[in-house]
Amino acid sequence: MTSRFAADHPELDVAIAAALRWIDGLAERPIPATATVEQARAALPAALPASGLRPEQVITDLVAAAEPGLMAIGSPRFYGWVMGGSLPAALAADWLVSAWDQNGGMRLATPGVAAVEEAAGEWLLDVLGLPAGSGVGFATGATAANFSCLAAARGQVLRRTGWDVERDGLTGAPRVRVLAGAERHSSVDLALRYLGLGAPELVAADDQGRLDAGALRVALGAYDGPTIVALQAGNVHSGSFDPFEPVVEAARAADAWVHVDGAFGLWALASPRLAPLVAGLAEADSWASDAHKTLNVPYDGGVAIVADRDAAVRALGARAAYLLQGATPDPFDFVPEMSRRARGVPVWAALASLGRSGVIALVDGLVDAAQAIAAGLRGLPDVEVVNDVVYTQVCASFGSDERTDEVLARLLVEGEVRPSGSVWAGRHVIRFSVSNHRTDAAQVRRTVDAVERALRG
Numbered sequence: 535m536t537s538r539f540a541a542d543h544p545e546l547d548v549a550i551a552a553a554l555r556w557i558d559g560l561a562e563r564p565i566p567a568t569a570t571v572e573q574a575r576a577a578l579p580a581a582l583p584a585s586g587l588r589p590e591q592v593i594t595d596l597v598a599a600a601e602p603g604l605m606a607i608g609s610p611r612f613y614g615w616v617m618g619g620s621l622p623a624a625l626a627a628d629w630l631v632s633a634w635d636q637n638g639g640m641r642l643a644t645p646g647v648a649a650v651e652e653a654a655g656e657w658l659l660d661v662l663g664l665p666a667g668s669g670v671g672f673a674t675g676a677t678a679a680n681f682s683c684l685a686a687a688r689g690q691v692l693r694r695t696g697w698d699v700e701r702d703g704l705t706g707a708p709r710v711r712v713l714a715g716a717e718r719h720s721s722v723d724l725a726l727r728y729l730g731l732g733a734p735e736l737v738a739a740d741d742q743g744r745l746d747a748g749a750l751r752v753a754l755g756a757y758d759g760p761t762i763v764a765l766q767a768g769n770v771h772s773g774s775f776d777p778f779e780p781v782v783e784a785a786r787a788a789d790a791w792v793h794v795d796g797a798f799g800l801w802a803l804a805s806p807r808l809a810p811l812v813a814g815l816a817e818a819d820s821w822a823s824d825a826h827k828t829l830n831v832p833y834d835g836g837v838a839i840v841a842d843r844d845a846a847v848r849a850l851g852a853r854a855a856y857l858l859q860g861a862t863p864d865p866f867d868f869v870p871e872m873s874r875r876a877r878g879v880p881v882w883a884a885l886a887s888l889g890r891s892g893v894i895a896l897v898d899g900l901v902d903a904a905q906a907i908a909a910g911l912r913g914l915p916d917v918e919v920v921n922d923v924v925y926t927q928v929c930a931s932f933g934s935d936e937r938t939d940e941v942l943a944r945l946l947v948e949g950e951v952r953p954s955g956s957v958w959a960g961r962h963v964i965r966f967s968v969s970n971h972r973t974d975a976a977q978v979r980r981t982v983d984a985v986e987r988a989l990r991g
């Protein structure tokens with residue numbers, strides 16, 4: 535192998551060669567992992583070596599053991615769960631974040647990455663049309679972002695009753711009621727659990743999983759204490775969006791905080807074409823999203839956006855004499871972590887490489903591909919697309935639950951496409967989540983062809 539690096543960094547040569555081989559093979563390699571956890575474990579040394587190995591040997595051994603157990607999530611025909619690919623600039627920036635090894639928590643300590651993250655936050659608000667001046671935190675994912683936003687919400691709705699939860703905790707506080715749609719994502723429940731708020735009270739959803747605005751109005755009328763309404767932009771099965779406009783209006787009238795879990799759906803705000811789906815979304819109080827899904831930043835990266843910046847800092851901020859802090863809130867004041875990787879840097883690189891038109895094209899391209907997959911599936915015998923394909927998610931049923939499971943199993947064995955299975959609205963479905971920037975018309979054709987082969991058996 536020809537060395538790309540100074541002779542004293544052979545481990546980087548080994549790593550970059552393995553990375554390039556992986557990246558360049560993504561489009562054609564079988565998508566599922568070929569080794570199980572047990573097989574990958576067996577390929578690793580059983581015991582901690584008594585004395586250390588050379589770095590290049592460590593990386594060689596690591597690649598040999600782990601690679602067969604990797605799933606080609608970056609494949610343009612990977613549709614499992616909701617997982618995005620990686621834009622080239624975002625991946626390269628992410629490598630630099632590791633090489634620079636900045637603790638990105640404090641502005642005065644690591645101004646270079648703090649500046650890039652501030653810029654990324656401002657660009658995000660701009661491209662999504664969210665209020666300038668909102669607090670933006672770069673967290674590990676949408677779960678941590680939901681937690682961050684809901685921490686701000688909890689503090690603020692209690693403060694309105696005269697209760698300081700940051701000082702006095704929840705014991706003895708007025709009950710905080712949280713209302714969420716029946717089809718909210720489970721990470722919202724997780725975030726509420728971390729916050730000591732318990733499970734949300736569920737509001738009925740319609741056949742696309744959208745929260746029912748009328749039912750929410752009734753629920754809001756039943757309690758006049760501190761209330762949070764947790765909405766969803768992008769249902770993992772249907773891709774649907776809650777009816778933000780009427781809900782935000784009703785919530786405002788009830789003095790409730792409106793939070794939106796937009797892990798992959800928040801990006802619809804960038805697309806003029808999708809404006810009808812997101813009417814009223816920008817009027818909420820807080821928004822959680824992922825960068826590692828729709829934006830195609832490598833794992834991991836989430837974004838917590840809170841319109842009332844001070845509410846976020848009160849909930850999540852920290853002060854200590856030994857730190858280096860000025861008057862401006864620090865990156866760690868918007869997320870749960872203190873020491874933190876500069877996750878906003880690959881976000882900045884993704885946005886810079888796309889530009890405004892590129893972000894729009896990315897989002898519209900995912901929707902186009904999802905709609906093309908749905909159209910292709912509808913053309914096959916005994917296939918029913920069970921959701922209205924308004925965004926990036928397609929759910930299909932193949933006549934019976936047994937038949938659906940059989941088709942999925944055949945697709946997974948063949949390895950050309952990788953959707954995932956689920957149960958939605960009482961029946962088994964195969965979910966195609968289009969989340970990769972490389973899924974174009976040719977990939978859609980290969981996808982539909984693979985399903986046709988699986989149908990023939």
Ligand SMILES: *Cc1c(COP(=O)(O)O)cnc(C)c1O
Pocket residue numbers: 616674675676677678719721722768769770795796797798824836
């Ligand atoms: C993926 C997802 C989450 C959780 O996000 P993580 O990045 O896995 O923490 C929350 N809500 C929705 C709608 C999602 O799709």
